[in-house]
Amino acid sequence: MTVADGAYNAAARHADYASETRRFELGGKPATIDFTLTAGGAIRGQVVTRDGTPLPGALVQATHGRGRGA
Numbered sequence: 001m002t003v004a005d006g007a008y009n010a011a012a013r014h015a016d017y018a019s020e021t022r023r024f025e026l027g028g029k030p031a032t033i034d035f036t037l038t039a040g041g042a043i044r045g046q047v048v049t050r051d052g053t054p055l056p057g058a059l060v061q062a063t064h065g066r067g068r069g070a
Helices: none
Strands: 006-012 020-026
């Protein structure tokens, strides 16, 4: 594709892979942005109380690496 010089974000996404985004700048010459997508995964389950009762509306978060989640 052809775009004007400047700063851009490019993203590659597919339902079966983890998406990837790259920031790049164009300055008077063509650029090639390469992506290598990694097969994604899914975490599925149900949040339950101590007595095994489903807990509607519960929020589960996952973070990458040493990030903090709730």
